[in-house]
Amino acid sequence: SSTNNTILVWDYVADAFWLWDGLDVAGWFFEDDDQNQLGYSDSYGRLFRLAGSNDFGTPIAAYVTTTQLGFSSAYTSNMRMAEIVGTSDNGPLTASFLTNENVVGTGTLSFSDPAESVYDTGKYGTALYASRKSRYKRLGIWSLGRNHQIKLAQAAKNAKFRINSLKLGFAAVGKR
Helix, strand or coil: CCCCCEEEEEECCCCEEEEEECCCCCEEEECCCCCCCEEEECCCCCEEECCCCCCCCEECCEEEECCCECCCCCEEEEEEEEEEEEECCECCEEEEEEECCEEEEEEEECCCCCCCCCCCCCCCCCCCCCCCCEEEEEEEEEEEECCEEEEEEECCCCCECCEEEEEEEEEEEEEC
């Protein structure tokens, strides 16, 4: 829990003991096979990496990359747009367009509305209820190539990463 949570740590590299207090830790894990990067999850299911000194964990950048669309095709296509459906509790989302394994364009989307209450921040009796809403966002791109990918990334601390759908618009160009 976030209260009454004191952790005694022995740093075998520096041969020192550390006392950590106030961390909301539900479980520990190692980031790499060498067990040099320590991470933890909190009671809300968020993942953190302990890096540096007393930083209480840095956010782990979440991302997903689609498979190579059109990789086995002999035809060239023009990717024209991406339509992404996300929820209002998402943090800012960065979409990178990759054609023939090269980044050809990047855009940032925000699914929140500044005129409404922020989801999951209300306190009892003081704030309006903010429901989670799906929102459509569209990014335009002109990218000519044989295979296309989209990389969706989000690195905001304590922000959700929920994507409901991803639609890509293509125009066939032909064999080249």
